[in-house]
Structure formats: structure tokens, C-alpha cells
Amino acid sequence: MAKVKDPVCGMTIESTTAAAEGRYGGATVYFCAAACQKTYERSHRPDPR
Numbered sequence: 001m002a003k004v005k006d007p008v009c010g011m012t013i014e015s016t017t018a019a020a021e022g023r024y025g026g027a028t029v030y031f032c033a034a035a036c037q038k039t040y041e042r043s044h045r046p047d048p049r
């Protein structure tokens with residue numbers, strides 16, 4: 001288990017219980033809520049699968 005920081009709201013969350021996650025620039029980013037991921041994706045493009 002690892003603590004990660006939601007870059008949108010600054011909340012510290014567990015990577016295993018994150019509500020949403022995505023890969024951006026080769027790094028996995030975790031979010032506390034899907035809404036935070038949506039906000040993040042306004043300024044960051046997700047990596048192609």
C-alpha cells in the first residue's frame with residue numbers, strides 16, 4: 001500500500017482505494033474522485049493505451 005497525493009485537491013489517499021487513476025506522461029496518477037480526474041484531464045492528456 002502506498003500513500004499518494006491527488007494533484008487536483010491535494011488530498012492524500014491510498015493508491016489501492018483511489019476512486020480513479022490514469023497514466024499521464026508514463027506515470028500513474030491517482031485521484032480521490034472521478035470528478036478530480038476530469039478536472040486533471042482538462043490540462044493533462046492521458047497516455048494512449
Ligand SMILES: [Zn+2]
Pocket residue numbers: 006008009010011031032033036
Ligand atoms: Zn481529489
